[in-house]
Every structure is written in C-alpha cells, then in structure tokens.
Amino acid sequence: MNDFPKITPMGERGILIEFEPEISEKLLGKLLFYKDKLEEFYDEVNVEVINTYNSLLISYMFSIENVYNEISAIKELFGEAKIGKTNNQQIFHLPVCYEEEFGWDLEYISKEKKLSKEEIVELHTKPFYTVFFTGFLPGFLYLGGLDEKLQISRKDQPRMKIEKGAVGIGENQTGIYPKSSPGGWQILGNCPVQFFDKNNDPPCEISAGDKVKFYSVSKEEFEEISEQISEGTFQLKKENYEG
Amino acid sequence: MKAEVEILYPGLFSTIQDFGRRGFQKYGVPLGGVMDRIALKTANLILQNQADAAVMEITQMGPKLKFSAATKIAISGAHLSPKLNDTEIDNNEVVKIHEGDILSFGRPEYGMRSYLAILDGFKTEKVLGSRSWYEDITSHEKLEKGMKLQYEASEEEKYETHAAIKFDEEYLNSEEIEVFPGPEFEKLPETLKSHLRQSKFSIDKNNNRMAIQLSEILENELEPIITGPVLPGTIQLTPGGKLIVLMRDCQTTGGYPRVLQLSEKGINMMAQKKAGDKIRFKSPPTPKGGEALS
Numbered sequence: 001m002n003d004f005p006k007i008t009p010m011g012e013r014g015i016l017i018e019f020e021p022e023i024s025e026k027l028l029g030k031l032l033f034y035k036d037k038l039e040e041f042y043d044e045v046n047v048e049v050i051n052t053y054n055s056l057l058i059s060y061m062f063s064i065e066n067v068y069n070e071i072s073a074i075k076e077l078f079g080e081a082k083i084g085k086t087n088n089q090q091i092f093h094l095p096v097c098y099e100e101e102f103g104w105d106l107e108y109i110s111k112e113k114k115l116s117k118e119e120i121v122e123l124h125t126k127p128f129y130t131v132f133f134t135g136f137l138p139g140f141l142y143l144g145g146l147d148e149k150l151q152i153s154r155k156d157q158p159r160m161k162i163e164k165g166a167v168g169i170g171e172n173q174t175g176i177y178p179k180s181s182p183g184g185w186q187i188l189g190n191c192p193v194q195f196f197d198k199n200n201d202p203p204c205e206i207s208a209g210d211k212v213k214f215y216s217v218s219k220e221e222f223e224e225i226s227e228q229i230s231e232g233t234f235q236l237k238k239e240n241y242e243g
Numbered sequence: 244m245k246a247e248v249e250i251l252y253p254g255l256f257s258t259i260q261d262f263g264r265r266g267f268q269k270y271g272v273p274l275g276g277v278m279d280r281i282a283l284k285t286a287n288l289i290l291q292n293q294a295d296a297a298v299m300e301i302t303q304m305g306p307k308l309k310f311s312a313a314t315k316i317a318i319s320g321a322h323l324s325p326k327l328n329d330t331e332i333d334n335n336e337v338v339k340i341h342e343g344d345i346l347s348f349g350r351p352e353y354g355m356r357s358y359l360a361i362l363d364g365f366k367t368e369k370v371l372g373s374r375s376w377y378e379d380i381t382s383h384e385k386l387e388k389g390m391k392l393q394y395e396a397s398e399e400e401k402y403e404t405h406a407a408i409k410f411d412e413e414y415l416n417s418e419e420i421e422v423f424p425g426p427e428f429e430k431l432p433e434t435l436k437s438h439l440r441q442s443k444f445s446i447d448k449n450n451n452r453m454a455i456q457l458s459e460i461l462e463n464e465l466e467p468i469i470t471g472p473v474l475p476g477t478i479q480l481t482p483g484g485k486l487i488v489l490m491r492d493c494q495t496t497g498g499y500p501r502v503l504q505l506s507e508k509g510i511n512m513m514a515q516k517k518a519g520d521k522i523r524f525k526s527p528p529t530p531k532g533g534e535a536l537s
Contacts, residue, residue, distance in 0.1 A: 057472035135496030
C-alpha cells in the first residue's frame with residue numbers, strides 16, 4: 001500500500017504534505033498540480049502553499065482551529081482530484097560569463113574532472129534545467145538536471161563571500177547566488193540577471209516548473225547586459241515550454 | 244503631523260518589526276516579523292494600536308532616542324531598565340512623551356528582547372506588505388546613529404489609561420518550552436527521543452533572528468533529508484549533533500532533519516532566551532497541533 005502523501009501538522013500554523021522521498025520531474029508535476037488545487041481551495045490571504053522537491057507546506061497566518069478537520073478536508077480534495085496538466089511553463093535563457101574573472105574554480109573543476117574549460121562550458125550550457133522551487137535566499141532557484149560529468153563536491157572550506165550572480169556547482173546541484181553570501185559551491189561563472197526584485201510583482205519571474213538554459217557570453221557582452229539591466233532595458237529571453 | 248524619532252545612539256541591535264511578510268515564502272523570502280509576538284501584542288494593546296502596528300525590537304543593550312513631538316509609548320517584553328529623560332519608567336504601561344523627550348535604556352534585568360510601541364505605530368517604509376526590517380528587502384537592517392524614524396504626532400487624549408489589565412510575564416522567565424514532534428522525530432532512536440524529552444539544554448552564544456543554537460552535542464546518526472520546508476520554530480539536528488532552533492528570519496527550506504517544532508508560545512519564549520539560559524522541552528497541555536511528544 002502506498003503511504004504517501006503523508007499529511008501531518010507542523011506546529012500550530014503549518015500542515016506538511018510529504019510525498020515519496022525522490023527528486024523527479026514527474027513528482028514535481030504532481031506537487032504543482034496539488035499546489036494549484038490547494039490554492040484554489042484556500043483563501044490566499046490567510047494561507048500560503050509552498051513546494052520543495054517532495055513536499056508541500058501549507059503555511060497559515062493564524063493558528064489552525066481544528067487541525068484534524070483541516071487534514072480531512074485536504075484528503076478529500078486530493079481524493080477527488082484527477083491529476084492533469086499544470087499551468088504554462090516557460091523556458092528562460094540565462095547569460096553566463098564563464099571567463100576567468102568569474103570562473104574562480106574552473107581550473108580546479110578542469111583538473112578534477114579531466115575536462116577542458118570548453119567542455120565544462122558545453123556540458124553546463126547544454127541541459128534544460130528544471131526549476132524545482134525557490135528557497136535558501138530570496139530568488140535562489142533549486143535546479144535539477146546537472147550533467148553527471150560535472151558533479152563535484154563542495155569546497156572543504158566555504159568562502160566567506162561569493163559574488164552576487166555567481167554560478168556554482170555543489171554535488172548534483174547547480175545554481176546562481178541571487179545575492180552575495182557565504183557559500184561552499186565550486187564557482188564556474190557569473191550571471192548578471194536579477195533574480196529577485198522587490199519592486200516587481202511578482203518579485204521573482206521564474207518559478208517552480210519552469211526551465212532554464214544557460215548560454216555563454218563574453219566579458220564584453222556581460223558588461224553590456226549588466227548595463228542594460230541597470231537601465232531597465234534588458235529583456236530576458238523566454239519562450240513557452242511544451243513538455 | 245509628521246514626527247520623528249532620532250537615533251542618538253543605536254545600542255546593540257534594534258530593528259523595526261511587525262507581524263512579518265506573508266505570501267513571499269515561495270520566492271525564498273523569510274516570514275520575518277517580531278521575534279516575540281506576545282510582547283508586540285501587549286505593547287500595542289496598551290496603546291490601543293492595531294495589533295500589527297510596527298514596533299521597535301530592542302536586543303539587550305537599548306538605544307537612546309529623541310522624540311520630535313508629543314505621543315505615547317509603551318514598552319513590553321524584556322526589562323532593559325528604560326528611562327525617560329532622567330526618570331525610570333515601567334514596562335507595560337502608557338508613557339506620555341513630550342517634544343524633545345529622550346528615551347534610553349540601562350541594565351538588562353530579564354528577558355532578551357524588549358519592544359517599544361508608539362501611538363499608531365512606526366511609519367517606516369512598507370516593502371512586500373510589511374515594515375519588518377530584513378537585509379536587501381528593506382533599506383535598513385538595524386538602527387544606526389543619526390537615523391530618523393517617522394511616526395504620527397498626537398496631542399489629543401484618545402482614551403483613558405488602562406488600569407486593570409494584568410500582563411503575565413511568566414513566559415519571559417520560564418524554562419519550559421512547548422514543542423510538538425517534528426517531521427523526522429519518529430526516525431530518532433528511542434534514547435535520543437527520551438533525551439530530548441528529559442534533558443536540559445543551554446542557549447549558545449550563537450543566536451540571532453535567524454536561529455538559536457543549543458550548546459549540547461547529541462549523538463546523531465540521522466541522514467540529511469531531501470531539502471524540505473522549514474518554518475520559524477523548526478528545530479533541526481545537524482550532522483555534527485547540534486540542535487538549531489530556527490527563528491523568525493529563518494530560510495524557507497532546509498536539509499537537516501526537523502526533529503521538533505515549537506508551539507507559537509514556544510517561539511515567543513525562545514525569543515526571550517539569552518546565551519547561557521537553560522531550557523527544557525515539554526508537550527503543550529492541549530496538543531491541538533498534533534500528537535503529544537510521548
């Protein structure tokens with residue numbers, strides 16, 4: 001018998017819904033479908049639903065009156081739902097400068113993995129990475145789909161400061177630091193795109209279920225894009241994704 | 244009329260806070276907000292403010308503030324020996340402020356964080372639905388010397404002072420913190436479960452608005468989990484065996500096993516603990532958030 005999803009209270013203001021402990025696009029699709037259902041069901045003013053790899057968290061603004069009624073209602077909602085397609089997904093094309101100035105650990109990765117810098121860039125820009133969710137820092141995307149050949153362990157000693165926009169690899173994950181922060185990932189480039197802007201609604205354009213693809217730019221192009229971004233004229237390349 | 248509080252001296256660490264940001268966890272933005280909601284509610288209630296009017300959260304060594312116009316204030320939470328000009332004032336009562344008055348703080352008596360409410364709340368910027376200060380979201384992260392914070396001046400007598408409200412300050416000093424089992428509690432070996440139920444733990448010096456570490460090292464054999472949701476009040480067990488109590492400014496997701504989850508009251512109580520204080524975990528009297536920690 002399948003024990004999932006497992007629905008349990010998380011303190012007095014949360015209900016946690018856990019699915020099979022795995023990381024897959026299929027599960028992500030299921031999660032996002034249920035997330036939409038829950039958002040339709042609840043008054044969004046009082047409740048926020050977030051997803052991670054294999055969980056949904058319903059986060060309530062106030063203490064839950066009767067948590068068991070709430071859990072029964074969710075079970076009923078899930079029971080009725082037939083899994084269908086989720087909302088339109090998009091592919092975002094993100095510029096990354098892999099030149100020496102930004103690729104602090106390219107040399108190291110190249111030695112460890114016995115790959116030339118060109119091969120590393122090619123392997124890193126090839127996949128359509130899936131955005132599983134945003135967490136850790138405002139605008140930090142959890143991406144799936146890194147090529148196995150690029151998987152490399154984190155640094156033994158985390159750096160005190162990693163630059164905003166730094167693109168890194170840690171084990172089987174790759175991602176972009178949306179702001180400068182301490183961190184232990186191996187850094188291979190920098191992406192000038194702003195991932196979180198508090199003045200935009202929503203503040204983060206890319207969301208769970210979307211795809212991102214990196215493309216390599218030169219230092220000159222990087223600077224040009226940075227300038228366009230600060231002037232507010234940069235257009236992120238995006239297209240609809242037909243999965 | 245616009246009025247300002249001028250920061251003459253910033254103290255150790257003070258911020259402006261309300262109930263925090265709702266609806267932005269999915270972008271990785273912490274909920275934030277006052278560490279101790281009981282104190283926020285109390286201070287605002289005394290002034291008959293809106294429940295979520297923005298207050299100043301003051302940690303241990305308080306600031307020195309100058310008011311540009313008449314208003315009323317109330318202080319709740321930790322007792323940090325507040326003084327208006329040269330006169331000592333009490334927590335949990337209305338204090339009238341006149342133009343040019345100076346509020347300062349002295350010796351910390353008990354509790355960790357004190358809350359200064361002002362009539363109608365501080366009118367600092369609202370970003371993503373909240374005035375709570377947070378790095379890169381709001382323009383300021385903490386009080387700095389010379390900063391000026393807006394409020395609405397008020398001369399009129401809005402109401403009579405409350406005479407009969409009694410505030411229970413027991414939560415400020417109690418060692419017993421209410422918890423529920425966390426999502427990974429059941430994976431713990433029995434010895435560790437009973438250790439969590441029975442032992443005393445001490446607050447580490449490593450503590451801030453994001454998290455409070457406990458000093459004791461536990462034997463931990465739990466594997467990290469697939470990164471999952473966390474909330475204020477989630478207690479994680481690190482691979483090194485440390486317990487980390489996540490607080491209001493915590494990240495939205497984490498990969499350490501979530502062994503316990505504080506009750507709402509438990510979070511407020513933790514907010515008032517200082518380095519070296521001892522705590523013990525206990526199940527809440529009515530386990531409305533789930534099963535008891537049995």
